[in-house]
Amino acid sequence: MATIKDIATRLGISVSTVSKGLNGASDISEELRQVVLDTAVEMGYSTKRSRKEENRKLCLFIENMNYEKIDEFGYDIVLGFKQNAFRHKWDVTVVPVTPAFQMEEKYDTYLLKNGYCGAFLCGFALHDEWMKQLQHTTMPTVLLDNFIANNPNVCYIGTDSYEGIAMAVNHLYTLGHKNIAFLNGSLHSMVSEQRQEAFETSMASLGLEIQQDLMAYGYYVADSAQYHVPGFLSAGATAIICGNDLIASGVISECTQRGFRVPEDISVIGFDDIPLAPAMTPPLTTIRQDRNELGKGAYVVLNSLIHHISISKMLLRPQLIERESTTRVSKEPRIIKDDLK
Amino acid sequence: MATIKDIATRLGISVSTVSKGLNGASDISEELRQVVLDTAVEMGYSTKRSRKEENRKLCLFIENMNYEKIDEFGYDIVLGFKQNAFRHKWDVTVVPVTPAFQMEEKYDTYLLKNGYCGAFLCGFALHDEWMKQLQHTTMPTVLLDNFIANNPNVCYIGTDSYEGIAMAVNHLYTLGHKNIAFLNGSLHSMVSEQRQEAFETSMASLGLEIQQDLMAYGYYVADSAQYHVPGFLSAGATAIICGNDLIASGVISECTQRGFRVPEDISVIGFDDIPLAPAMTPPLTTIRQDRNELGKGAYVVLNSLIHHISISKMLLRPQLIERESTTRVSKEPRIIKDDLK
Numbered sequence: 001m002a003t004i005k006d007i008a009t010r011l012g013i014s015v016s017t018v019s020k021g022l023n024g025a026s027d028i029s030e031e032l033r034q035v036v037l038d039t040a041v042e043m044g045y046s047t048k049r050s051r052k053e054e055n056r057k058l059c060l061f062i063e064n065m066n067y068e069k070i071d072e073f074g075y076d077i078v079l080g081f082k083q084n085a086f087r088h089k090w091d092v093t094v095v096p097v098t099p100a101f102q103m104e105e106k107y108d109t110y111l112l113k114n115g116y117c118g119a120f121l122c123g124f125a126l127h128d129e130w131m132k133q134l135q136h137t138t139m140p141t142v143l144l145d146n147f148i149a150n151n152p153n154v155c156y157i158g159t160d161s162y163e164g165i166a167m168a169v170n171h172l173y174t175l176g177h178k179n180i181a182f183l184n185g186s187l188h189s190m191v192s193e194q195r196q197e198a199f200e201t202s203m204a205s206l207g208l209e210i211q212q213d214l215m216a217y218g219y220y221v222a223d224s225a226q227y228h229v230p231g232f233l234s235a236g237a238t239a240i241i242c243g244n245d246l247i248a249s250g251v252i253s254e255c256t257q258r259g260f261r262v263p264e265d266i267s268v269i270g271f272d273d274i275p276l277a278p279a280m281t282p283p284l285t286t287i288r289q290d291r292n293e294l295g296k297g298a299y300v301v302l303n304s305l306i307h308h309i310s311i312s313k314m315l316l317r318p319q320l321i322e323r324e325s326t327t328r329v330s331k332e333p334r335i336i337k338d339d340l341k
Numbered sequence: 342m343a344t345i346k347d348i349a350t351r352l353g354i355s356v357s358t359v360s361k362g363l364n365g366a367s368d369i370s371e372e373l374r375q376v377v378l379d380t381a382v383e384m385g386y387s388t389k390r391s392r393k394e395e396n397r398k399l400c401l402f403i404e405n406m407n408y409e410k411i412d413e414f415g416y417d418i419v420l421g422f423k424q425n426a427f428r429h430k431w432d433v434t435v436v437p438v439t440p441a442f443q444m445e446e447k448y449d450t451y452l453l454k455n456g457y458c459g460a461f462l463c464g465f466a467l468h469d470e471w472m473k474q475l476q477h478t479t480m481p482t483v484l485l486d487n488f489i490a491n492n493p494n495v496c497y498i499g500t501d502s503y504e505g506i507a508m509a510v511n512h513l514y515t516l517g518h519k520n521i522a523f524l525n526g527s528l529h530s531m532v533s534e535q536r537q538e539a540f541e542t543s544m545a546s547l548g549l550e551i552q553q554d555l556m557a558y559g560y561y562v563a564d565s566a567q568y569h570v571p572g573f574l575s576a577g578a579t580a581i582i583c584g585n586d587l588i589a590s591g592v593i594s595e596c597t598q599r600g601f602r603v604p605e606d607i608s609v610i611g612f613d614d615i616p617l618a619p620a621m622t623p624p625l626t627t628i629r630q631d632r633n634e635l636g637k638g639a640y641v642v643l644n645s646l647i648h649h650i651s652i653s654k655m656l657l658r659p660q661l662i663e664r665e666s667t668t669r670v671s672k673e674p675r676i677i678k679d680d681l682k
Contacts, residue, residue, distance in 0.1 A: 149504060152658045160653045163490060293650045300650065304641050309634045310658040312501045317493045317651040 002043035011039055024113070034109070041108040041138070056090045058302065059116040061130075063097045065123035071275040073291070074122060077144070080295025081120055088303065102129040111139050118306050120144070120298045126188060140305035142298045145191050152310035155301045159289040161191055164318035165198035168241045168269050168287055171320055173206050176329040177239040177267060181214040181232040183224060183251060185243030192217065192243060195271075199241065211235065218243070222250030229254040238266060238329045245270035245277050248284055252325065267326035273319075283323035290316060343384035352380055365454070375450070382449040382479070397431045399643065400457040402471075404438045406464035412616040414632070415463060418485070421636025422461055429644065443470040452480050459647050461485070461639045467529060481646035483639045486532050493651035496642045500630040502532055505659030506539035509582045509610050509628055512661055514547050517670035518580040518608060522555040522573040524565060524592060526584035533558065533584060536612075540582065552576065559584070563591030570595040579607060579670045586611035586618050589625055593666065608667035614660075624664035631657060 004022070008015045013036075020028045021036025022045075028036075060081055067074025078094060085092045093116075107130045111119060118140035124131055126146070134141060134148050147156040172180050182199045185192045196215075203210050213235040218224025224247050232240060233255070240255075242248035248270035252262050260266050262282060270277060273288035293316055301314050345363070349356045354377075361369045362377025363386075369377075401422055408415025419435060426433045434457075448471045452460060459481035465472055467487070475482060475489050488497040513521050523540045526533045537556075544551050554576040559565025565588050573581060574596070581596075583589035589611030593603050601607050603623060611618060614629035634657055642655050 150508075152660075163653065167491075290651070296648075296650050297645065297652060300641055300645050304638065307637075309637050309641065310631070311638060311655060312504065312658045313654065313656040314652060315654045317653045319493075 002040070002045045004045075007036065007039050007043060007045060010043065011035065022112075037109045037113050038106065041106065041112055045112075055115055055117060057114075057116050058085055058090050058092050058299075059111065059114070059119040060092055060094045061097045061119055061121045061124075062094060063121075063123045063128070064125065067094070067122075073272070073274055076291035077122060077295040077298075080292035080297075081299050082295070083292075084296040084299035088299075090299075097124075097130075099128065107133040108137055108139055118142075118302045120302055126190075140302055142302045142305070144294070144298070145189075147190060147313065152312075153305060155305060155311045156313045157294065157298050157301055158191065158315055159294065159318050160315040161194035161318075162198040162201070164271060164287040164289075165195050165241070166202040167318060167320045168271075169199065169202035169206065169208075171285070171322070171326065172239045172241070172267060172269065173208070175239075175267065175326060178208055178329075179211070179214065179236050179238050180208065181235075181237035181240045182216075183228050183232070183240055183242050183247055184215070184217045185220040185224075185247065187217040195243065218247060220244050220246060222246050222253070225250030225254040230258070233258065233260060233266070239326070240266065240268050242268065242270050245272045245274045245280075245284060245286055248286065248325070249276070249280055252280065252282075252284075263325050263327040265330060267329075269326055273321050277321075278323060280325070282325045285323045285326040286321050288319040288321050290319070343381070343386045345386075348377065348380050348384060348386060351384065352376065363453075378450045378454050379447065382447065382453055386453075396456055396458060398455075398457050399426055399431050399433050399640075400452065400455070400460040401433055401435045402438045402460055402462045402465075403435060404462075404464045404469070405466065408435070408463075414613070414615055417632035418463060418636040418639075421633035421638075422640050423636070424633075425637040425640035429640075431640075438465075438471075440469065448474040449478055449480055459483075459643045461643055467531075481643055483643045483646070485635070485639070486530075488531060488654065493653075494646060496646060496652045497654045498635065498639050498642055499532065499656055500635065500659050501656040502535035502659075503539040503542070505612060505628040505630075506536050506582070507543040508659060508661045509612075510540065510543035510547065510549075512626070512663070512667065513580045513582070513608060513610065514549070516580075516608065516667060519549055519670075520552070520555065520577050520579050521549065522576075522578035522581045523557075524569050524573070524581055524583050524588055525556070525558045526561040526588070528558040536584065559588060561585050561587060563587045563594070566591030566595040571599070574599065574601060574607070580667070581607065581609050583609065583611050586613045586615045586621075586625060586627055589627065589666070590617070590621055593621065593623075593625075604666050604668040606671060608670075610667055614662050618662075619664060621666070623666045626664045626667040627662050629660040629662050631660070 004015055004018050008018045018036055021033045065074040066072035067078045082092050120142045122144045134154050137153055141154045143156055145158045148154040184196055200210050214237055216228040229251055240251050242251055248268050251268050255262050255266050262268050270284050270286035273286045277284040277286050301311050304311055345356055345359050349359045359377055362374045406415040407413035408419045423433050461483045463485045475495050476492055478494055482495045484497055486499045489495040525537055541551050555578055557569040570592055581592050583592055589609050592609050596603050596607050603609050611625050611627035614627045618625040618627050642652050645652055
């Protein structure tokens with residue numbers, strides 16, 4: 001690994017200037033400091049410095065996810081991560097991130113500059129600048145719901161989508177449903193792809209027919225429902241599995257507006273178990289991701305990466321939460337209304 | 342959760358007798374003690390008792406795997422598990438297990454009786470009696486290379502087979518190989534199935550043809566080679582990926598005996614990086630499973646399960662170890678010997 005002397009030699013500056021740059025002294029320019037930091041990162045110096053035992057600081061970067069209020073999706077994730085980290089005497093800083101911020105600051109350099117030993121990233125999208133940089137990062141990094149191939153410094157953490165969707169399909173099957181629709185989240189998402197595969201595999205393993213007009217990708221928002229629910233209803237769906245609870249809330253509204261009762265005419269099942277789920281009308285049956293456990297687990301993995309255990313993936317168990325939006329399939333033939341045809 | 346009183350009521354015996362049974366007092370019969378323990382397990386008492394903080398004992402059960410000498414496969418797994426557990430002040434007992442032992446002792450009862458808070462199981466086979474019992478165990482359990490669906494108390498740990506096989510295929514591809522054969526391990530093994538899928542996916546993603554006569558399941562032993570290598574050679578393989586290093590050693594012998602030089606005529610790549618691999622002739626290129634990390638990671642997961650973080654799967658990164666059994670594909674057409682046809 002590179003030493004301060006190596007960095008000085010490469011840049012043709014003195015060892016003391018490099019040292020000032022690395023330690024954030026006030027008497028060198030911000031531009032020169034940035035060059036020193038970037039070179040240090042490039043030469044693999046970061047790992048060496050940031051793993052010092054006395055420097056127990058972790059960073060939680062968060063994007064596209066609300067987390068400040070108790071009823072927001074990210075709240076328990078942040079809480080679980082902090083709880084476990086504090087218990088083991090680490091400091092945690094939560095840093096909200098934008099795409100612009102990622103263009104301004106290099107990932108490794110940012111961590112080095114601020115003395116972080118590792119980071120947990122929540123809510124990042126595939127096209128984010130930092131996602132590209134993670135392919136080569138030397139910093140211990142845990143990534144929620146995304147996988148980076150071939151880099152032993154990065155671990156993917158999430159809830160087991162296969163088992164979650166299988167639970168949803170099995171639950172509906174035991175209630176007598178056969179025409180099960182699946183309104184997935186966004187097309188370009190690793191998690192959506194896993195859930196799609198899980199849906200098709202689970203249906204097939206129960207001998208249920210996979211019908212193209214009962215499957216669609218939408219987005220992870222309630223509005224998705226209006227574009228796909230009418231088609232599902234016309235095609236004879238008796239139950240709809242949704243990519244998340246927000247989609248499910250839209251599906252319930254859409255069904256209700258069209259005169260279909262949930263669950264008597266159509267069963268609806270979500271994914272996530274957000275704090276809002278039990279308060280929906282009817283209270284939502286869903287597949288729970290335990291967000292507090294996700295946060296705690298992320299700390300466990302990050303600490304392992306820092307101690308050179310190269311974990312690639314860690315998945316948590318989902319849990320079926322039965323509430324009132326699913327019931328036995330109705331025996332009476334449904335009347336398809338004209339406006340749905 | 343059940344109390345001592347509940348157990349006493351169910352069995353129609355006194356609370357003090359139940360207590361004696363649970364604590365292994367000498368003045369009750371072994372038969373009665375067994376009934377008390379079995380009932381306690383059935384009623385979910387085990388979890389409550391064994392998670393007491395003062396009772397820091399873990400068990401490592403091991404079957405079908407040598408581990409006592411430094412050059413044996415299990416040695417570093419056991420070592421890593423113990424290292425991490427001892428560091429966190431847990432005692433570890435290593436218990437070798439046979440199929441007969443599993444018929445005699447119920448899994449949960451054995452743990453309860455001996456005061457273990459959780460266990461790590463290495464080398465178990467799908468048809469083992471305890472594998473059935475793990476579907477319903479209430480004890481925190483980490484299982485090497487096997488997955489139990491829907492039980493939040495059991496976690497699967499292993500090396501990422503997909504990434505490992507993809508590394509092997511990519512390595513051979515960059516050396517110019519197109520006719521790549523795959524001699525897999527046993528058919529009825531989760532890991533073999535993952536590797537088979539990974540092989541076919543990796544070949545397809547590089548635009549390489551998947552040829553049925555270049556793929557076979559064998560067993561995880563060197564002898565597998567003699568049944569499949571002749572066919573691979575006749576079918577024009579220029580490289581063979583093996584399900585483990587033992588198979589690879591057999592493949593090298595088989596090729597050599599038939600006048601094919603490794604790697605000049607045919608490249609061979611293993612899986613595991615057992616201690617023997619660098620000492621083979623030629624030294625074996627292989628996909629490393631870091632067994633010390635597997636052991637350490639198993640402790641991390643087991644400790645998480647004990648603290649109610651329901652991890653389902655944890656995979657470690659494999660690593661390509663380039664030695665001398667692989668090289669660029671030969672440009673000269675090979676002479677197929679008569680005895681191979």
